[in-house]
Amino acid sequence: MRQALNYAERSEQSEAEQGKIIARTAENFAVYFSTIADVAPELNKLIAFVLEKDRVDRNWRDNISYIDLRFGSTRIYYK
Secondary structure, X not given: OOOOEEEEEOOOXXXXXXXXXXXXXXXOOEEEEEOOOOHHHHHHHHHHHHHHHHXXXXXXXXXXXXXXXXXXXXXXXXX
Protein backbone atom coordinates (compact mmCIF):
# COMPACT_ATOMS: atom_id res chain seq x y z
CA MET A 1 0.00 0.00 0.00
CA ARG A 2 2.83 2.38 0.81
CA GLN A 3 4.16 2.01 -2.74
CA ALA A 4 0.74 2.73 -4.21
CA LEU A 5 0.43 6.07 -2.45
CA ASN A 6 3.26 7.95 -4.07
CA TYR A 7 2.60 11.40 -2.74
CA ALA A 8 -0.02 13.75 -1.45
CA GLU A 9 -0.51 17.01 -3.22
CA ARG A 10 -1.89 20.24 -1.91
CA SER A 11 -2.61 23.06 -4.25
CA GLU A 12 -4.90 26.02 -4.42
CA GLN A 13 -8.32 24.50 -4.00
CA SER A 14 -11.80 25.63 -4.88
CA GLU A 15 -14.36 25.84 -2.10
CA ALA A 16 -15.70 22.41 -3.09
CA GLU A 17 -12.23 20.87 -2.76
CA GLN A 18 -11.32 22.35 0.61
CA GLY A 19 -11.00 19.85 3.42
CA LYS A 20 -9.33 17.10 1.43
CA ILE A 21 -5.85 15.84 0.75
CA ILE A 22 -5.38 14.13 -2.59
CA ALA A 23 -2.96 11.22 -2.88
CA ARG A 24 -2.21 9.92 -6.36
CA THR A 25 -1.44 6.20 -6.67
CA ALA A 26 1.06 4.40 -8.91
CA GLU A 27 -1.98 3.17 -10.87
CA ASN A 28 -2.91 6.85 -11.41
CA PHE A 29 -6.14 7.02 -9.44
CA ALA A 30 -6.70 9.47 -6.61
CA VAL A 31 -7.41 8.78 -2.96
CA TYR A 32 -9.15 11.59 -1.07
CA PHE A 33 -8.40 11.93 2.64
CA SER A 34 -10.04 14.30 5.10
CA THR A 35 -7.96 17.10 6.60
CA ILE A 36 -9.86 16.85 9.88
CA ALA A 37 -10.11 13.08 10.42
CA ASP A 38 -7.42 10.91 11.99
CA VAL A 39 -5.38 9.37 9.18
CA ALA A 40 -4.90 5.92 10.82
CA PRO A 41 -8.57 4.88 10.58
CA GLU A 42 -8.74 6.23 7.03
CA LEU A 43 -5.69 4.16 6.04
CA ASN A 44 -7.16 1.06 7.70
CA LYS A 45 -10.40 1.64 5.80
CA LEU A 46 -8.45 2.03 2.54
CA ILE A 47 -6.43 -1.14 3.12
CA ALA A 48 -9.55 -3.20 3.87
CA PHE A 49 -11.27 -1.81 0.77
CA VAL A 50 -8.32 -2.52 -1.53
CA LEU A 51 -7.84 -6.06 -0.19
CA GLU A 52 -11.53 -6.86 -0.67
CA LYS A 53 -11.63 -5.41 -4.20
CA ASP A 54 -8.44 -7.33 -5.10
CA ARG A 55 -10.01 -10.54 -3.78
CA VAL A 56 -13.10 -10.10 -5.95
CA ASP A 57 -11.51 -8.68 -9.13
CA ARG A 58 -7.76 -8.35 -9.71
CA ASN A 59 -8.33 -5.82 -12.53
CA TRP A 60 -10.58 -3.36 -10.70
CA ARG A 61 -7.79 -0.77 -10.49
CA ASP A 62 -7.78 -0.42 -14.28
CA ASN A 63 -11.24 1.16 -14.21
CA ILE A 64 -11.18 3.47 -11.21
CA SER A 65 -10.57 7.20 -11.07
CA TYR A 66 -10.81 7.87 -7.31
CA ILE A 67 -11.49 6.49 -3.84
CA ASP A 68 -13.01 8.97 -1.40
CA LEU A 69 -12.51 8.23 2.32
CA ARG A 70 -13.81 11.53 3.73
CA PHE A 71 -17.35 10.54 4.69
CA GLY A 72 -17.42 8.77 8.02
CA SER A 73 -15.77 5.74 9.50
CA THR A 74 -17.66 3.17 7.42
CA ARG A 75 -18.30 4.87 4.09
CA ILE A 76 -16.14 4.72 1.01
CA TYR A 77 -17.11 6.25 -2.30
CA TYR A 78 -15.36 5.38 -5.52
CA LYS A 79 -15.73 5.88 -9.23
